[in-house]
Amino acid sequence: MRVEGVVLRVRGDNVDTDVMYPGAYLNIEDPAEMAPHLFEGFDPTLRERLGDGTILVVDENFGIGSSREHVPLAMKANGVRGVVGRSFARIFFRNCVNLGLAISRCPEAVDGAVDGSRIVIDTAGAVEIGDVSFAAPPSPPFLLELGAAGGLLEWTAARVRG
């Protein structure tokens, strides 16, 4: 899975899913309605800087806490295509993979990322920023398969169809 976009740097370690999508709005089921609440308890001004093709570049242990899929759903609904970070909390990482977002752990790329730079995530094992390529741990084969399918929904749909 190779995804190209534009860097939006989100700073801070241990950013939790409560601040990214407060619990009061968990009574929403439609991603389009989730979109305006993204980052509400963290930095709502970030929303204005999201656009089609944004790739978030984040710090350590991003996405801790709740399993609420509202966070990556609201990201997608705001045009986010992928996330590059120093490290991720496990359920957030899974949710991104399942929703077909490109997600890569690559601290060196985080160090080199500047807002507005062109960035490419290749889940086979690289992050490119401008002309510089950083090695990243390759996704395991099954996750590459999920990415190629478009996400877990599409992967499961193929199995349901038989």
Added chain:
Amino acid sequence: MANDVSGPVAFRAMERMGAKRVFDPARVVMVADHFMPAKDAKSAEQQRRLETWSREHGVTFYGQGRGGIEHTLLCQEGWVTPGAVIAGGDSHTCTYGALGAFGTGLGSTDIASCLALGSFWQQVPETIVVELTGRCGDFVSGKDVILAVLAEIGVGGGTNAVLEFVGPGAEALSVDERLAVANMAVETGSETGIFPADETVAAYLDGRSRWEWTAERSDDGADVRYRIDLDLAALEPLVALPHLPGNVQPVAQAAGIPVHQVYIGNCANGTLTDLRQAASILAGRRVHPRTRAIVVPATQAIWREAAAEGLLDALVEAGAMVTTPTCGACFGGSNGALAAGENAVATTNRNFRGRMGSPDAGVHLANAWVAAAAAVAGELVHPQEIA
């Protein structure tokens, strides 16, 4: 397993997968608990969606007033057995490790796929062994055990690993205390936190478990990421200060912080054990004028047991509000949100900024003795100063 928050999002994904029915209705449980009772019309729609879907698919459904908070409830109702693999649409599904099950929290698309196919993908986690020795002293409980682990490894130290609690100290903990410990395994980043399926678990499951089970544990000589040794006898009551569960200090060092709300309940610490601890402090005393106390038994059954023991009456007499089982204010849903500038002491599991209401409120996580003592004193205090 899913609830009124994760369920409807999963049902939508399952429909888009083209799946018409669940893999096995006998192995699917839905629980109304997050916005229960509904806080507004939208939440009421979600509750209706959960109920309608559950009836359509013939799965077990615990509706409003028929169950309680999912994790305490599923243990109580015998759905959780040692060696079982349980996927839950809630991060605190790791609570099931208390009974030796691999319970793990997943997002809604994972749950949808699981409902359709009966399986989920999983990278094999490493193991962190937590060897517990000794016994908890006065006013020290399971909550302090997991807070001590958080103090040691932090909120990311368990990522891509499972905590395995072993040793005589683990076997000395009651099931309720193990629930409190396993519940917050996810706060270390862990996938789950597993206790041995020992005689305590067997006695608890006797007449309760819905499946045959066999005890599982790591093989001797299995690879581990690292080991932690914790002497329970050396622990004192702890508190996680705002705004991170790993921000842990002894209560004695944090004493004097004014407290506006005390919240005793949730899937970590809304058990009969917690209610007994709270009542042992509050009975015959009064909640401080500056403070409001909210007590939330985790399930209908616990509510009734606590009532029969006279605990609820003692709590209400002291000036506490006893409410129906609900996830409620723990996740900022309803039932006790905080205003700007307020401090809470809660027996819950997360104190992220804004978690229980205003982003300018501070949540302090502690055991039920500490919470009840704060209710009496109007400030954080070591319970021995009150009792």
